[in-house]
Amino acid sequence: MTRRDIDDRDSEAWAALRSLTAARIGLKRAGASLATAPLLDFRLAHARARDAVQAPFEQARLHRRLAEAGPSVLSVASAAADRRAYLMRPDLGRRLSADAEAILAPRAAAWDLVLVVTDGLSAQAVERHAAPVLAGLLPTLTAEGWRVAPLVVVRHGRVAVGDAVATALGADSVVVLIGERPGLSSPDSMGAYLTWRPQPATTDADRNCLSNIRADGVLPAAAAVTLMHLLRAMRARRLSGVRLKDESDAVRDDRAGEAKIR
């Protein structure tokens, strides 16, 4: 075998390996270090992920777009005044701003469910994927007789802000669609969190999560199907969280933000 044959055989092997994972394997080296091309690839991905975290949430535009699809939409903010406060003070992102109550209270009723959309750590994620997931969910919910509250769009929200929204509207349950922590290869990943009867003592163990909703992950249409399945199970059993998950193999409870330290 010539040197060239060996190189060809190796590059075929690496191509086969790369087809198995999105991980950055077989990167070109210069000595012990990374060669220039993969170095710049990495920098580009990091820049995009950073830009995704900092990108302004086009709340009014998303509001209009969601309202065009039919449902009544309310826009509010969390108690975090800006992006920095949002990042540094998780407690503020879990509460509603002072004027949110006035917007939500008049619409309080005996709702079965409220759907909440919030920017979280990636506004791009909900700007891209919230509408298609809702388009998959809403007709089924209506057909199955769910009393669905007006859709609520929250600026600078964390997952638990959905609890505050559900309480203000008097809804039995809440689904929060939220931009997830942007990964290097997934700046626009959205998560969906379901909670039955949220209350002050609710913890993450009481929620069900479907994460990684994006073009290269769980597609929005598939996410809507899984969410509908979970919502039916949640309503039938009148609970959410770990005990619901145990019976639903279809749902992956990633909680990627905590997976490593838990």
Add this chain to the structure above:
Amino acid sequence: MYTVTLGTRRYTFPDLKTLLAKATSARSGDVLAGIAAETGEERVAAQMALADLPLATFLGEAVVPYEGDEVTRLILDTHDHAAFAAVSHLTVGGFRDWLLSDGATTPVLAALAPGLTPEMVAAVSKLCRLQDLMVIAAKCTVVTRFRSTIGLPGRLSVRLQPNHPTDDPRGIAASILDGLLLGAGDAVIGINPATDSPERTRTLLCMLEEIRQKLDIPTQHCVLAHVTTTLDLIRGGTPVDLVFQSIAGTQAANRSFGIDLALLDEARDAALSQQRGTVGDNVMYFETGQGSALSANAHHGVDQQTLEARAYAVARRFAPLLVNTVVGFIGPEYLYDGKQITRAGLEDHCCGKLLGVPMGVDVCYTNHAEADQDDMDALLALLVSAGVTFVMGVPGADDIMLGYQSTSFHDALAMRDLLGRRPAPEFEAWLARQGLLDAAARIRPGTLPNHFRALLPA
């Protein structure tokens, strides 16, 4: 009550935990908890009061009450008074001077370790600059063994971390192959599973065992599932080298992880009964990180760095093979930027080593923290200089499952070259047998070795 007067201003600190919190270098998690110093002067005032505090104070005043916390009971009930005698007359400030002195040699520090409590080492670390944290840690040697020997002087080991978002065994094997070729994996080949499904964990463990046997690699493997999952798998006959668990520094935080000390005891006994180690029987692998207790609302008003050191006292109880602090993973609300992550990484490493724990660091950051690769390069080089036991090796530094950036196979390789560190001896000999070393004994894979093709997809 602790007081210090600076000019006309008198600072008072009502108890030990307040004094420790106020003396801690600035970090967002302590601000979030509402316990950080309010001004720069208050912080230094607290450090001055802390410097004058006798070390023995920590044996009389617990920062988390003894009655309600089994970690406090572990710390105080297992304290070795005879070992402590060497420094029992010192203040915290005097202890810093003693640690930096030429008399505090490697064997002296090893003998002292059982006499130190986590609060003592946290306190002294708060007085230290980064340089002190490095100089002191570099004098500590902690050696552990399973199939390879970890922590010998002049060595730097790497955990090969081949995660995959759907736990696809072939995708994971591809990353393992890449890592082995680049000399990673002598600490452990350890997968964070995307789910905690016992069946998936079993599949991954069986795959790891097959790879290890096929290539005859002198290392250990681990799937970082919850301890209860691993315990059940051991009982069911699955090959388990190391038992993994995340741990924290208070009983309540550990409860939020679904564990207590008795459960860890049970898991360690189960792992020991397998007798799978060849050169030693350190069978536990723990991960920690500043902020985990606050995040679980289980911090008792104690600063996050002191609680982190308490987690090492938990680790120490179980004679682990590996402990690492996942320093930048938790996010900017606990460690805001590269500067805070750097300081925390060096504090954690130094405190762990002083307590006699085989300390590694996951040098890492998330995309919502104010940090980038330059910050990681700096922290990694500082840690390797300080003798860190092991670091992570992630393909291209990009963990596609956990969504954060750690250190890459290449990073570890560059540090081994730059600072003259070698892999664990058994693993280094294996790398040589595979033809992966060049004439200068550097790790420089050429073509793919033939028998590695056994890992390729059919």
